[in-house]
Amino acid sequence: MLILAAMAGLLSVPVAVLLVEVVAALKAPRLEPFEVQELNIEKRVAVIVPAHNESLGLNPTLQDIKAQLGAGDRIIVVADNCTDDTAVVATEAGAEVIVRNDPKRIGKGFAMGWGITHLSQDPPDFVLFVDADCRLQADLIEGLKRVCHGVQRPVQALFMMQSADNSPVNHSFAEFAWILRNWIRPLGLRNLHCPVQLMGTGMMFPWNAINTVPLASSHLVEDLKLGLDLAKTGQAPYFFPFVKVSSVFPTSAKGTESQRQRWVQGHLATIGKFVPRLLVTGLMRRDVNVLALALDLLVPPLSLLALLIIGTMVLTSSVALLAGPWLPAVIAGGNLVGFFLCVVLAWSRFGRQVFPAHEALSFGSFALKKIRLYGRMLIGGTASQWIRTDRSTPN
Known part of the structure; x- marks a missing residue:
């Protein structure tokens, strides 16, 4: 019994x-006063795009980012262990490109850490991480910068996954599960004045926060680990659901299966190791x-x-x-x-x-x-x- x-x-x-x-x-979320106030001082943003063999879908992401950059802002593509022409595509799109080749240390966390090391020579005020296959809402960078300055903590935008047009794979249940995980639950935590988990893309950090935590790892859900590491230092992530970054589910059964396996495995490993x-x-x-x-x-x-x-x-x-x-x-x-x-x-x-x-x-x-x-x-x-x-x- x-x-x-x-x-x-x-x-x-x-x-x-x-x-x-x-x-x-x-309960519908409401904007806090500091979330809508204009910044009276110039703040520089560096956008880091970790990319591993992403040449086919990289350019739309870079164009979305470039359209939102201000004077002094930068966009850095980390071409990490690529075997395609990711670096060439990024260079032609006008991004700074840093190439990383280390087959023994493969992981998005390593690419993120490589980008931070590169920026340490000329640190920005804020760092935004965006995945190479995402599309950005028009005012995302400005909104995140304003909120990040206000809370002086990491800020997570709304990250949504959607089914591609005419996808042969039915993602209806997966899309609902994603809404529950990345929109409903974080929104509930925000309404309870609690922090949220990081989601891997659309996340902005004050430089003095991201520069003080270890990034280089092969952890499958490096975003979860990073958010927990920051929370332990008193800088738990803040959710700002009024700006959105989006991507699409794979259109092949193989891609769908491998993606879900990585997410589930990484989540369960994180529960056992950190909770x-x-x-x-x-x-x-x-x-x-x-x-x-x-x-x-x-x-x-x-x-x-x-x-x-x-x-x-x-x-x-x-x-x-x-x-x-x-x-x-x-x-x-x-x-x-x-x-x-x-x-x-x-x-x-x-x-x-x-x-x-x-x-x-x-x-x-x-x-x-x-x-x-x-x-x-x-x-x-x-x-x-x-x-x-x-x-x-x-x-």
């Missing part, structure tokens, strides 16, 4: 965190920001959480029907109800257009794909390096 009750009880924590975040997000330490640190320091990020990180990917809740419900109910204890089944049932409420509230307010109700009937086949994915991860088929997402369209 104790083991089953403990299993169900442990799942209650991420369900409760998710429910609080979703309910808090139902216990963060909880202890937050409690000892009585630091609400660190505790909020630790609890937020406890929420696993939506599909995995759903499978864990359903699996626990089936297991505890089966034991109860065989004359076992009912308490674990009651706890598991509460988790199922709480999770269902989270999904319904999130979908009804934010997800109707991307995930039509009739597509919920396809969750069974989607769940089977996820079970196969998690099975491969358990037997060692995991990603270990920064690789370019395959965005090719199948013939």
Whole structure:
């Protein structure tokens, strides 16, 4: 009984965190006074674009950035371990290009650190990281600069992933899960006056913040690690959802699978490695920001959480029907109800257009794909390096 009750009880924590975040997000965000005030002094921004074999889609990103640069601003493309003409494309687009070749140390974190080292010779006031396959809202850089100056902390823009036009892969559920992860939950944390996780792109830092944390690593979700490192130094990231950076999901099954595997693997590794330490640190320091990020990180990917809740419900109910204890089944049932409420509230307010109700009937086949994915991860088929997402369209 104790083991089953403990299993169900442990799942209650991420369900409760998710429910609080979703309910808090139902209140529309409002602009703070400092978020709209004009800067009366010149502040220089350097935009770093880590790029690994991104020549095909790099130019639109660079054009978006260049259109927003002011006097003294810079754009640096880190052509990291490239085997294509990324450096040439970036140079022709007018960017500063620094080439990094180190096959033994591959990872987006290494590329980011390389860019910061390059900037240390002439430090800007702020550093913005943008992925090489993203599009920027027209006023993104100015908005982030204004807010970053106001809070003197890292600032995360809204980062959305969308299905490509005429994509042969159905990303409806993935797009809804992304909205929940990158819009609804951070919005709830903002409304609760809590910090958020970094999202890997559209994130701006004061120079004295980004220059003091280690970046060079091969961690698969370097953004999560970076945000946690900054939170421990008292500079937890701030969410500014009024400007947006966007990208598209892969249009091939292979690209979709590899991308999701990296995200899931990196997230789970981060939970195991950092959450216990963060909880202890937050409690000892009585630091609400660190505790909020630790609890937020406890929420696993939506599909995995759903499978864990359903699996626990089936297991505890089966034991109860065989004359076992009912308490674990009651706890598991509460988790199922709480999770269902989270999904319904999130979908009804934010997800109707991307995930039509009739597509919920396809969750069974989607769940089977996820079970196969998690099975491969358990037997060692995991990603270990920064690789370019395959965005090719199948013939």
